[in-house]
Amino acid sequence: MLVFNHRIMACVLLGMLQGAVPTAASGDKDSQKVSPLRVAASNISLQGSGEWLPEARQRLFGAQGSGTFRRLPGSENASDSDELVRDGRLQFEPEGEGGRTVRRLPETEKTNGSSERYQKWEGVASDSPKDEIPQPKPEDVWNMDEGIVYTRIPRTTSTIEINGKIFGNLGIYDELPDVTARLWRFSGPGQLVYRSADGREEILYDCVFPEPRPCVPMDIAVSLDGTRIAFSVYRAAHLYNRQPRGFPVEIPNKALARKGAEAQIFTLDLTTGKLVAWPHMPGSWDTGPVWLPDDRIMFTSTRAGDWPSVLGSSGWHPTLQLWMAEADGSKAVRVGPHERDNAMHPWLHSKTGRIMYSSWQIVNMLPYRGRGGLQVLFGTKDNLWWVMSVDQRGGSLEAELGAHTRQASIDRGLHTLKALHFLGERANGDMCTANYYRGNNSGGGTILCWPVEPGNVEGESPVSALSQKATFEPRGLYLAIAGGSNDIPADERGRARDPEGLPDGNLLFTWLQGYCHTANFNHFKGDVQKRKLGCDAGIYRTTRIPANPAAETNTLVVVDSPDWQEFMPRLVRSRQVATPPIKTTDSGQCLLGAASMKAEVRNYGGEGQFPDRTPCALQGCSTHGIDLSEMVKIRFWEVIPFKHRMRTSDFNGSQGIRTRILGDVPLEEDGSFLASLPCDMPYLMAGVDSKGRAIARDQVVQSLRPGELHTCGGCHLHSTNQTPKFEESLAAQNPPVILKQSSVPEWTWAQDVFPLLQKNCASCHSGDEAPDGLTLDRPGTDKGSTYWQLANNINAQHLFEPPPVDIKGASPPGRMDRPWLSKYVHMLFARESLLYWKAAGQRLDGRADEDRSNDIDFGPDHPWTLNEAELEILADWIESGVYAE
Structure with a gap:
């Protein structure tokens, strides 16, 4: 079913409606209509000078951290409309002046009806073969027939004097929001601006004039009928002046402080001017709204108070998770408890009806993605953002881009996938994302696009892919x-971000021109001063795809003032969106099922040189020496959320999260299963053998919505939609196995595992003469303790019997690498862990010592020291993340 509203709002936005009463938001939960407020006697220009009368602004918005709502042209009466906009257009800097490139839209006549023109560019995602990029149609060239809404912040154009010298190009320190500057630290204050089809501009929400206030309105989303917008206002207690590394003075560039930081969602009816402030929990962030076909809004929020996983630390704010609410903010419910490490800026995909969003994935082996050199260090964790998707209730989690490679296969593998963020969609349904290096580059990089295949299909399997880069x-x-x-500093191509599809198949985007890289003082006084331009962000459109912004014929300007940094544009238009059926259960249970154990979990090219990260860092995670036919059950772990900020010193564990075993579900004869899980519980799962030891396992945390039926064809079977049908499986004919609460205690180091090793092993493994120097009688978790020797000692070259491991790039040889935590423990599989082998009296990874010369050997015979129940505790503890208090 397709939902489409044919009303075109351009004429409405130009002032057809008269006498409408503006609505402004106060701290109250409900919107309130107010009598028309007089605008101060001073004229309101495009820069927003003038203000609401002080008492009116105070009554409506408060004094600190609030913006000013400005009426659209036509929201009062015709004479007021003329007064609100004195100058219909921004005056651009002459072309080429000051190092800026400004290419204008051609002067062409408008065509009839943007709705008709939008429908001319049609197609399905599967019509885009690998070697053929969908091209815009020349006859459908877009001439600004729809208005746009965007955010802008003042561009720093002043200079500073240091030791008698004058320095310019301070615009490089105007920081736009990105995955690092998520909730504060980005530049402010800001304005929300509507630019109409004829080039007139009106400020919709103002944090700049009449005096700067610590807030920035952004994250714009347009309703599907094109009549309303939703946006977030990010606030702080104050603005602060930046002082970059090495600077002897503060600089004039201002940013939102962490103190008092929060964000609140507003909706604005573009035809009536009615502004609605959502109910707000002080100190929380409600961000990234997106409209759904049923007129509800999905958004990201920290309301639940969960904190991210521990990888170095868990950051400085609670986790942004997916939520859903009515258009006025009421009836809010969390639909993304599985997001452990932040979700940002969702987008509703027209062709599939799924919500795409950026997801930070840094648990288990996912951060350790490099293929060369020692990877015990995880590198730049803020670059580990993927594109994920859910259905319109927040269920059926799928990976779209970034889950299986660091290098894209396109352009001879020159594109490293980093932070995949800021999503948009071309007119033919191709999804697009910015790909950028976090932190220093204002969220700018390249724009990648791809056709979305339906049916939970990611891409080529490891068997058929041409390379590891092309896998899935x-x-x-x-x-x-x-x-x-x-x-690094940008070259003549600048940086691109914020893709937004145009009706003709081209893209609207933010183009950052100039140096556009946060530099320390030494680089600032040298390299930056040699540039004609520090950094200027403006909104441009392509004239072809692929586009090189530096090529004069590839892009045209939409809005780019030398006085402002403009970004995050959205087209004000109606659009069609699919509403696919959603599988539900009559009982309200949350059911998860698979039709088979057919699997695509072996990595490209088979097992690599020991220790090989790719089976778990880039691919569905499995052991290589053990046949998958040994899997007889599916194990589920409940993921226990952190409720306060965790530092590395607060947490001892290998996976960055705490888990406890929920229970096991036996497989049917055909390999199928059906489990009933607690609704809204974040979980991980694995295929285990008859003794409950993992053979293949999931690493992405998932959850089920109330009444959800989520099924698949097999175990990470994502290269085709021609998979076994769950409806034809044995599990579909039988009642589900119900897992209500944990059936196994959460084994901990001090209370369960350490006493077990002391009792059974310390008689030999103690003192200076302990075999291999492994002492199993030292309490605690600090360096030298038994826990540290097993879970943190990667320096295996110092052992009496170092393993014959020589990792390329590691220094010195013999040092261990992830997924091994030490010589003795694999972070995900007990059957790959020497500690477990010795306790069980045999090697259990499906190999013999003589099979490979460069791995960990079992070595001399060792007595079976633990009984079956104790071995189960040890295996469960290893595979649940070697947790210690």
């Missing part, structure tokens, strides 16, 4: 807009 990479991935995505 979307078929048809292509570079849409070139730019600099590395952590």
Whole structure:
């Protein structure tokens, strides 16, 4: 079923409606209509000078951290409309002046009806083969027939004097929001601006004038009928002046402080001017709204108070998770408890009806993605953002891009996938994302696009892919807009972000021109001063795909003032969106099922040199020496959320999260299963053998919505939609296995595992003469303790019997690498862990010592020291994350 509203709002937005009463938001939960408020006597220009009368603004918005709502043209009467906009257009800097490139839209006549023109560019995602990038149609060239809404912040154009010298190009320190500057630290204050089809501009929400206030309105989403917008206002207690590394003075660039930081969602009816402030929990962030076909809004929020996983630390704010609410903010419910490490900026995909969003994935082996050198260090964790998707109730989690490779296969593998963030969609349904290096580059890089395959299909399997780079990479991935995505100053191509599809198949985007890289003082006084331009962000459109912004014929300006940094544009239009059926259960249970144990969990090219990260860092995680036919049950772990900020010193564990075993579900004869799980519980799962030891396992945390029936064809079977049908499986004919609460205690180091090793092993493994120097009688978790020797000692070269491991790039040889925590423990599999082998009296990874010369050997015979129950405790503890208090 397709939902489409044919009303075109351009004429409405130009002032057809008269006498409408503006609505402004106070701290109350409900919107309130107010009598028309007089605008101060001073004229309101495009820069927003003038203000609401002080008492009116105070009554409506408060004094601190609030913006000013400005009426649209026509929201009062015709004469007021003329007064609200004195100058219909921004005056652009002459072309080429000051190092800026400004290319204008051609002067062409408008066509009839943007709705008709939008429908001319049609197609399905599967029509985009790998070697053929969908091209815009020249006859449908877009001439700004729809208005746009965007955010802007003042561009720093002043200079500073240091030791008698004058320095310019301070615009490089105007920081736009990105995955690092998520909730504060980005530049402010800001304005929300509507630019109409004829080039007139009106400020919708103002934090700049009449005096700067610590807030920025952004995250714009347009309703599907094109009549309303939703946006977030990010606030703080104050603005602060930046002082970059090495600077002897503060600089004039201002940013939102962490103190008092929060964000609140507003909706604005573009035809009536009615502004609605959502109910707000002080100190929380409600961000990234997106409209759904039923007129509800999905958004991201920290309301639940869960904190991210521990990888170095868990950051400085609670986790942004997916939520859903009515259009006025009421009846809010969390639909993304599985997001352990932040979700940002969802987008509703027109062709599939799924919500795409950026997801930070840093648990288990997922951060350890490099293929060369020692990877015990996880690298730049803020670059580990993927594109994920859910259905319109927040269920049926799927990976779209970034889950299986660091290098894209396109352009000879030159594109490293980093932070995949800021999503949009071309007119033919191709999804697009910015790909950038976090932190120093204002969220700018390249724009990648790809056709979305329906049916939970990610891309080529490891068997058929041409390379590891192409494994489960979307078929048809292509570079849409070139730019600099590395952590270095930008070249003449600048940086691109914020893709937004145009009706003619082109893209609207933010183009950052100039140096556009946060530099320390030494680089600032040298390299930056040699540039004609520090950094200027403006909104441009492509004229072809792929586009090189530096090529004069590839892009045209939409809005780019030398006085402002403009970004995050959204087109004000109606659009069609699919509403696919959602599988539900009559009982209200949350059911998860699979039709078979057919699997695509072996990595490309088979097992690599020991220790091989790719089976778990880049691919569905499995042991290589053990046949998958040994799996007889599916195990589920409940993921226990952190309720306060965790530091590395607060947490001892290998997976960055705490888990406890929920229970096991036996497989049917055909390999199928059906489990009833607690609704809204974040979980992980694995295929285990008859003794409950994992053979293949999931690493992405998932959850089920109330009444959800989520089924698949097999175990990470994502290269085709021609998979076994769950409806035809044995499990579909039988009642589900119900797992209500944990059936196994959460084994801990001090209370369960350490006493077990002391009792059974310390008689030999103690003192200076302990075999291999492994002492199993030292309490605690600090360096030198038994726990540290098993879970944290990667320096195996210092052992009496170092393993014959020589990792390329490691220094010195013999040092261990992930997924091994030490010589003795694999972070995910007991059957790959020497400690477990010795306790069980045999090697259990399906190999013999003589099979490979460069791995960990079982070595001399060792007595079976633990009984079956104790071995089960040890295996469960290892595979649940070697947790210690």
